[in-house]
């Protein structure tokens with residue numbers, strides 16, 4: 123007989139080691155997840171009075187323990203199949219430890235010489251109570267386990283109480299006498315049978331528990347799968363949560379925007395109300411305006427009807443105007459024709475005589491002007507008797523001219539007589555007006571005059587008339603261009619009076635005739651002018667430039683001819699008519715004789731040139747009057763320059779200016795004689811330069 127038990131003093135260590143039976147062995151499994159598995163087997167055989175003297179303690183790994191499990195026949199065994207099983211059973215062990223007393227991990231093996239007693243391998247997971255009652259750690263059902271344990275405990279309790287077949291009883295069990303070995307053997311055999319039945323029962327329970335464990339494992343696998351699914355779902359939920367967090371942020375932003383928009387909406391609503399009010403007022407105003415508009419439209423309709431009538435009237439008037447323009451043009455042409463006829467009747471070369479007033483006013487006795495008309499002048503000379511015995515004789519020199527102006531004749535009256543000639547210049551006729559007379563006789567006064575309006579001479583007044591008449595002709599479709607030049611002839615040398623460059627670089631000039639037989643001067647300034655002021659400016663410039671060489675009698679201007687020319691070109695595009703003419707205004711040099719001036723040197727040269735040019739002027743005029751085949755224009759610069767204005771295609775006016783002083787009698791007589799010769803000339807009929 124042998125008895126296996128765990129001594130009460132061997133407590134389960136507080137290091138959470140649990141005790142299990144397996145394979146007929148008793149196992150102490152530490153709490154480190156079964157990695158350290160201690161096999162505790164304690165056999166205590168009581169053979170007669172012999173006691174197994176020593177306790178055997180084995181420390182094995184789970185694998186070793188599995189391969190070296192001892193065989194236990196009818197002993198209580200604590201076992202563990204493997205570390206893995208130990209891990210699986212750990213939670214149940216914890217529960218068991220709460221109920222069971224701690225079991226000392228060490229096991230004492232009694233009777234190691236009888237391992238065959240544990241031949242039947244016990245099923246896994248059968249923890250035992252320290253007091254001998256076994257507890258199954260990995261029981262699938264707590265109730266089952268407890269029941270089994272209770273049963274085992276009850277049986278264990280019986281196990282601890284040896285049955286005495288013979289002998290005295292101790293505690294209800296008959297105690298056999300020491301010598302009753304047979305009885306003892308019988309008791310032991312009973313015990314063995316009990317244990318075998320118990321083992322059988324335990325094996326059955328163990329199978330049930332294994333089934334339960336495998337079910338639990340399957341469930342656990344399923345639970346793990348579910349756990350995995352739930353984890354993945356959790357992951358999915360977390361992702362969704364993140365998305366939802368983003369959505370929440372968006373939502374917050376949207377809410378913020380919404381609040382902002384709400385405020386904006388509130389503001390806009392306020393503005394909208396204001397606009398509505400404004401709209402209402404504007405609608406009212408619009409209605410008023412519509413009413414006004416309808417009134418205006420009706421008015422407009424009336425006005426448009428009136429306008430149509432007016433347009434019709436305007437068309438009619440335009441036709442009338444055009445007709446009248448034609449009539450005006452025809453009248454203008456007729457006026458020109460008549461004007462030209464009158465000029466021709468008056469003679470294409472006319473002579474006006476003008477007597478300068480005396481310094482103190484009045485008229486000297488030797489100059490007598492006709493009172494009947496203004497065309498005669500008598501120069502009377504009283505000749506004293508050489509013997510003194512006879513009375514003084516008076517010799518009269520009578521001259522008649524186209525017009526004689528007395529000393530009181532104003533500049534305006536003088537100009538009125540020549541204004542018709544100036545008009546001819548715009549009609550396309552060449553017009554030449556020159557002043558002849560001795561120095562100081564009033565030539566410059568007649569041609570240029572003074573600065574003031576009343577005393578202005580022929581040139582400024584002619585220029586004024588030209589531009590005024592050109593403006594009026596513009597209404598009839600005429601467009602004019604004017605080109606001015608101012609040249610001085612001194613000692614038969616041409617000088618540009620409009621020159622503005624350095625005097626050292628003053629160019630020389632020559633008179634040339636163009637292919638169209640027009641006279642032109644090389645290197646001369648031809649200034650395009652568009653109004654009267656420009657021309658007056660040029661005249662002022664010319665006066666500045668004019669040479670003023672002083673002499674005993676007068677300045678140089680007296681001994682030079684100044685020629686102002688205004689070239690006029692007119693175009694009437696509507697009637698396809700052009701005209702071209704030149705207005706030539708000449709202030710001749712003084713015509714006094716050399717004897718009187720007692721000229722010497724340069725003065726003599728000057729006078730020779732002057733007399734030459736003036737006498738040549740008379741010769742040319744006479745040649746023209748006599749219709750000679752050869753007219754010596756080129757004998758002097760003056761006649762050469764005035765060739766275009768003196769020919770048959772021009773209207774010429776000569777002023778003969780006479781000084782009233784008695785000592786100028788001779789020069790006056792000479793001037794009047796010269797003028798009378800010119801006046802007797804009848805130059806051919808002038809024709810307008812029209813194309």
Ligand SMILES: Nc1ncnc2c1ncn2[C@@H]1O[C@H](COP(=O)(O)OP(=O)(O)OP(=O)(O)O)[C@@H](O)[C@H]1O
Pocket residue numbers: 477478479529559560561562563564565566567568676677679680681710711712779
């Ligand atoms: N009709 C006039 N009424 C008033 N003063 C006049 C008249 N004619 C000439 N005079 C004056 O007589 C003076 C001499 O006249 P002006 O200079 O015109 O003579 P001129 O013939 O041009 O002399 P020159 O040949 O030297 O140029 C000037 O002071 C001028 O103002």
